[in-house]
Every structure is written in C-alpha cells, then in structure tokens.
Amino acid sequence: MASFTFISLVAGIVSIFAIALSINIFNKVFQEDYKKPWLFIGISSIFMAISQLIYFLTGFGFFIINSSITEVITQILEFISITILTYGLALEYLMLKYYKGKFVKIKFIPVQEGTLGGELDINVSNGSSYVAIKKDKKFITEEFSKATKKGFEGFLITENNPKEIRIKYKLEKTPIGWISQLDSDTNSDYLKQSLDENSDIIDPLQLNNLISFIDNFLEQSQNPFICIDLNLILRVNNHEIVFEFLRYITNKINKYNGILICMINVDILEKGEEEEIKEFLRELE
Numbered sequence: 001m002a003s004f005t006f007i008s009l010v011a012g013i014v015s016i017f018a019i020a021l022s023i024n025i026f027n028k029v030f031q032e033d034y035k036k037p038w039l040f041i042g043i044s045s046i047f048m049a050i051s052q053l054i055y056f057l058t059g060f061g062f063f064i065i066n067s068s069i070t071e072v073i074t075q076i077l078e079f080i081s082i083t084i085l086t087y088g089l090a091l092e093y094l095m096l097k098y099y100k101g102k103f104v105k106i107k108f109i110p111v112q113e114g115t116l117g118g119e120l121d122i123n124v125s126n127g128s129s130y131v132a133i134k135k136d137k138k139f140i141t142e143e144f145s146k147a148t149k150k151g152f153e154g155f156l157i158t159e160n161n162p163k164e165i166r167i168k169y170k171l172e173k174t175p176i177g178w179i180s181q182l183d184s185d186t187n188s189d190y191l192k193q194s195l196d197e198n199s200d201i202i203d204p205l206q207l208n209n210l211i212s213f214i215d216n217f218l219e220q221s222q223n224p225f226i227c228i229d230l231n232l233i234l235r236v237n238n239h240e241i242v243f244e245f246l247r248y249i250t251n252k253i254n255k256y257n258g259i260l261i262c263m264i265n266v267d268i269l270e271k272g273e274e275e276e277i278k279e280f281l282r283e284l285e
Helices: 002-029 036-059 067-100 137-148 162-169 188-194 207-220 231-236 239-255 273-280
Strands: 128-132 153-158 176-179 199-202 224-229 259-263
Touching: 002 036, 036 067, 128 239, 128 273, 137 153, 137 162, 137 224, 137 259, 153 162, 153 207, 162 176, 162 188, 199 207, 207 224, 207 239, 224 231, 224 239, 231 239, 239 259, 239 273
Parallel strands: 128 259, 153 176, 153 224, 176 199, 224 259
Antiparallel strands: none
C-alpha cells in the first residue's frame, strides 16, 4: 500500500509537470510553421495528466465519487490521450518522410565550417538583407567563406561550378546551389564531377524550387548566412517576379534572424530597377 501511495504521489507530481511543459511548448510552437504534431502530442499529454491527477486525488479522498465512475472517467481520458498521441505521431512521421526530415534526402543541409567567433570584416547584422552592387563577386564570396568559419551556417547560391568554389574558397561542407541552365541529360558526366552530396543544380527559371530550398535551409539552421548571385536569375525572369522573390526571402531572413547578401551586376539592370531593389535591400558598403 505504501509503495502504491508513493507511486501515485509521483504520478501526480509528474502530471502537473507534464501540463506545465505542454503549455510552454504550445507557446513556442505556435510561432513556428510546422506545429501540428507537437500540438497533438501536447494535448495528449494533458489528457493523460488529467486522468492521473483524478486517479491520485481520488485515492487520497479528495473526490467523493464512486470508484467505478472514476475508473470509467480515467479510462475515457486515457483512450482520448492515446488516440490523439497516435494521430500526432503519424502526422510527424509523414512530415518527416515526405517533406522535411530524416527519411528522405534533404538538399542543402546547414553545416558549420568552423566556430571561431568574432566580428565579420563586412558591415552586416543579423535579421538584415543586403545588395552588393559596388562590391565584386570574388570579394563577397571571400567574406562569405570567412563567415562560415566564424559560426555562421552558410548557403551559397552561385553561377559558378561548386567544385571549383569549394577548392578556391575552402568551403568543404557548406551547401552550394549552382544556378545554371545546363541540361542534366546531355551534361550528366560533367554535373556528376562538379556536384557532391551538399550541392545541386538549380534552374533559374524555377524560383518556387529555390524558395523551397531556402525555406528548408532556414528551418534547419541556427545562424543562417545566405549569399545569392542574382545575375542569371534577373536575366531570365520577369523583373516583377524577381522582386516578389526578393520580398519573400527578405521577410524570411528577418524572421529567422539571418543575413542575406544578393550579388548583382548593375549593368544588367534597367533604369529605375536599381533604385527599386535598394528600396527593400540595404546597399552593402
């Protein structure tokens, strides 16, 4: 009897802790895009905790309820709990398998090249987006490479061959998206030699795919730093579409407290387009 009382007491304390923890989780996950599985798991924990609290309080005489009625109530609560939990777990499994997780190959996985820390040599701050018009591509890529050695998780989206970029700028693991219109069938051997497990080709006309890659990267990264070569994207797409693309990713960068640098050759911009871009991207000095 003493051991039963002790177990019941511990179950009651754990139940209160589970309810408080679930409420805390709700406050966090309501701010995230992918919240449903954790909501269901938290609700399940609350139902289970309530059933244990009823069981505990009844055992100590706090409720004047027929024991058979109490047993029916706790069984119903436990049934609801396990049903919701199973649904939440199934939803999480499907999400992991088909969208964002460990059962399928995810492109462009965030990694850290180094954790030296310290200030960057360029004047940028987290939660901000920049356009590099006066700076050349080599300088920006070098600064990006230095940032990956200082704790930033970089994602380089470039028009240059990823293999050559890795060698030249010492980017061993950083994800690299290759903006190119090379046909994968006719250039399969060349692409195979140029790409590795954390780099892939990106069609500049498929901006929705690029948005998806950026979204996935930001969701998994801790300290994101994205650098995009926009020249080919600007050449092959309608300018309004590109501006909408920029508006979307700048909002995302702000949400995830990251850094975005867009490299643009001013010669490809028509009159007024440079000013329009500078309206929502800070110019990198």
